[in-house]
Amino acid sequence: MSRLGIFVDRKTLSNSEQLNALIRCRDVAEELGHDVDFIFPVDINKIRRMDALFIRARTDPMNITYVAARMAEFHGIPVIDDPESIQICSDKINMYSHLKKKHVSIPETVFLSKHDLTVEHVAHLFDDLGSPLVVKEPSTSFSLRVEKVHDVAEFFKVARRFIKMSDWIVVQQFIESRYDWRVGVLDGKLLYACKYTIPSVTFKIQASVNGHLVYCGVESVPPERVPPGIIQLGTDAGNAIGKGLYGVDIKNNNGDACVIEVNDNPSLESGEDTQYPLVYEKIVSYLFAK
């Protein structure tokens, strides 16, 4: 019997939706005939005894999830998310560079080094990309450290904060939309699709508004109701990163679809897969087929 390790941390278990999603994953794997172990960071040495590893914790090359992914790789154990995907998706400079290299449509994007932070430069950016601009610290996730700025002064206020965390930042043309498509991609193929409806009080999928966290709405959409161009763009974006599991965020403004970002370790606990009951089965089968 094969053993699946599900790597989790305290945060993964911080709410009932996440816990239920993990239990669902465990049940599916067991129904497929595998043993399942939940692995916490302190148990990281157990990874070498697993036959496959599924990471369900916030990934970053600077934290324990990257260690878990690399440990699995050292021991020849199939892993989602693989270290390379973590390295690419956790850093928007790296991620957008991969998308650009493969000619995947993204908003107009400029990478700005701390040495390029001059009034002249920034004024050029507003001239070229329009106003407002979106400024991103490269390792942002859940829309943290993503800000919309309307003028040079506002730009510097945000950029100075972000540049303390990264020598380069991302500056992007703002694209308005009422909702984002989220295309789940596994092994370069469509896994699921849903819509994230942006709350009217913000432009992000998650934001703090007047001290309260505001989340986007999630609507799982069956494949026949997803525009083929969106599916194609999503799978193209996934393939530009690798062959793992990704959640591709797409804005489709006036038919001009573009990728906003590619996430490794995409959320699966908010109903993203309601219309796709085989999501966990496909993930587990993919891991053991590798």
Add this chain to the structure above:
Amino acid sequence: MNERMERSGILKPDGILPPPDSGQVCGMYQNRNGKPVPSQSAAIPPVFKKNGVKPPIKRDQALLKDSLYIVRRNGIHHIISENYYYKTEPYYTILRLELEGKQVEPGSSSVLDAYLIPLCLERAASAGIPSCEWGISQVYVPLPAILYGLNYFSTTLDYFVITDNEKAKEVVRHITNNGKYPFCYQKYPEGSEIHTCTAIFGRTIGACTAVADYAQKIYGLFRIPLVQLVFIKTGTTYTLSSLSPTRYAQLSDGERALLCAYLTNQDFL
């Protein structure tokens, strides 16, 4: 990123990229019409002569704090920097060259491994380098031990040798940000001491044979031109504890001379 770098056009074949006062990779970006927009840091005066025989480096003008050098030999771009931390200029320089399909040392994945203690030690041990046993914890730690943070804000420069429980509680609280993150611990045998050594392209100045040999092997693994090796020395035995960045200012005269020799092509890689 690619277009920015192509436009900087400073790299010479088999030569040395001059050390900018602000990082040589900051070139230009293009606006949407493909028109180049100049960067303030695009024009960088050369400091080193290509294939120079005499080192034109004076102590006050070269190896400046935070400066970064690219030495190209046999088609490989060697990135020389005081540190290679994630999301820094050296890291992005490596990444940019990798994305351009160029051979670059160290690789971006290598520098991540080098600065993450468990990965560094796993790789070192598998290459036959005596390495400390390690464990991950969030609260408890068997003492005496050496502790390293394992999170976004920690660096391998910050390690703590802990021998008593009171100190352990305080340090653990600090490096875990009150229990938020895990940390890495290693056994620290009684009577041990920390021994550090700087390796320049795998070479050391004044190190004993064992450490010099490990330095070479570590360079073979991670290909980091400038790195500090941290060992736990117990009796006459050295076990690797971590790899960490080092400042040019901390180099001895001999180490500076050795690094400058590499930079000026006197010492062949």
